[in-house]
Amino acid sequence: MKALAMAFRADPLALAFNRMKRGIPKLDDVARQAGVSAATVSRFLNNPGIVATATGERIRAAIEATGYVPDLVAGGLASAKSRLVAVLVPDVAQSIFNATVEAMVEELSIDGHSVMLGLTGIENARMPQLISAALSRRADAIILTGILSDKPSRDLLIGRNATVIETWGLPPEPIDVAVGFSHHAVGADVARFLRGRGYRRPHLLSASGTRAMERRQGFIDDWTAAGGETPTEQMFASQTRFGHGRAAFRAMRELGTAPDVVVCSSDWLAQGLLVEAMAAGVKVPDELAVVGFGNLAIAAEMRPTITTVDIDGARIGREAVNVLRRRAAGETIAERHIDVGFRLIERESA
Amino acid sequence: MKALAMAFRADPLALAFNRMKRGIPKLDDVARQAGVSAATVSRFLNNPGIVATATGERIRAAIEATGYVPDLVAGGLASAKSRLVAVLVPDVAQSIFNATVEAMVEELSIDGHSVMLGLTGIENARMPQLISAALSRRADAIILTGILSDKPSRDLLIGRNATVIETWGLPPEPIDVAVGFSHHAVGADVARFLRGRGYRRPHLLSASGTRAMERRQGFIDDWTAAGGETPTEQMFASQTRFGHGRAAFRAMRELGTAPDVVVCSSDWLAQGLLVEAMAAGVKVPDELAVVGFGNLAIAAEMRPTITTVDIDGARIGREAVNVLRRRAAGETIAERHIDVGFRLIERESA
């Protein structure tokens, strides 16, 4: 059955025949049925208000009767608006960006936009191909997490005057608009908080990504500026998963000086650490305190609950889409940075 | 700058002017530059082998020189192939389907397909709109998780002879092809396993979704058929998250008869239960055993490690894409069901 359809594909006449047989109606069919021109049907579809009520009603009935579904591919070509937004994230399996993606997709679909999802992979290796794919599809906008560092891609996008929203960070020179927060400030805030709580020997557990590195630097800058010793630390190649936290716990125990608090670059790390500490009979936070990052659902649910930094990922997604909305409404966006901030959530683990 | 671009949009002449000014090259520009016809450039792009080597080289150089990026919207309209696949899942925030989505996106992008991501929401409420959107975009295929139960959508897809892959289940009558496993069999297997381990008073903790209900039924059928008492149980409205496991633990303690094992419909539930049990000083599995579902990363990382049912979500994604590949290669797919099976993973918690 499918093979048959494929065989037909090659020949336009056969294709037309095939469509007739299968009865996929097009705009013309609706127009004929309603006794109006194709132009009027198109207007009704895109801007019902400008069509006479009676005409509109006939068209509505014709659409219903024919089961017409507009061809957005053809529409996009004709109008130079794709109603498609590319969302590019590193991964989706277990990602801190998932709440952002979810919020974006929901907001965009309210506006009648579709989402083209691209996974850029570790270190954003596939970013250039995905940018190119987004341009190929004539995406109305590209939303990505992190900062676009690939120079050729940047130039391409700037050259095309593309709408690009960078999220989860505030680069000094965004391509277009950035929605995020200062990772450096997060690190500094955590340092200040821990100092206030009387901790003296922090140990940093970080993923090696750009953003985690900025938080780390923020912590170190603030901590040492206040006279603290340079913290001990451990780094992980890529993503920080639960398992790393466990491994880290063991490695930490072999350090010369025992830390009194561990600053983790994700709640997954913090969780892994916690589980391992409990299994080893180490009391948290009395013998070892733990701070996470992200305020994932688990942070509030673990025992002990995890002190962490809350990032409102869904809000980042909504703000990003909101920029697109304002643009679509003709507004010129003056700000190039939209800071959604963050909140340190004090719980039991530190 | 953006507002200016928008102002231009309305007028095609201005648009053409705008493009020239901004220099977005099209196929014709490449053809002119290479001294060949547009048809030949198109052929080179879609099937380099049928173009003479020297010609191809000139075209390649012209593409490079102009910075041409093909317009897949126009191409899609002309060829009736969108190279777009719609992937429809309930959510992406914390979903058991994420590994499947990830694998699909990666495999599809290898084939040069883009992914249109749709979130169907609780109870797949937005499924009909998303099906319609996918058809509007002329998606080459629609991959969805679960079974498509909405009758109008089913009819629409069947009427259009659409390529539809249903995943994570094996419905008796798939629309087209289904890739998944038997949830009933999972439940039965878990029952058999626990009986073999000597457990006598299972307690079922289930989400109310279709698939969880099938596993529950499979458990009950097998358990009672073997002479077991009908298990006690608790149900959750929608998704099963970590927090539910904690709440469930407390509720369970008020039951008349204390269960000796809890069968959870997800690893998140199991994890929540475990955390709460540990906090309450209840020993797992000696005083209370726990079984999860899904074999998420955390299942192997928790202390104690969680006995669960492994579903190879990534494989489901790959198999689904593989069906599309075989179709594209002209193969007729005889099987309507592709069973990827499951594995009970025996760990410490039960």
Add this chain to the structure above:
DNA sequence: CTGAAAGCGCTTACAG
């Protein structure tokens, strides 16, 4: 408020 017509940027059967 509505219609006729041109055009969006490609692909592809046909003919050479």
Add this chain to the structure above:
DNA sequence: CTGAAAGCGCTTACAG
């Protein structure tokens, strides 16, 4: 192996 031409299904300025 290559070109000329028709066509994919819409949108929209123009004219009424």
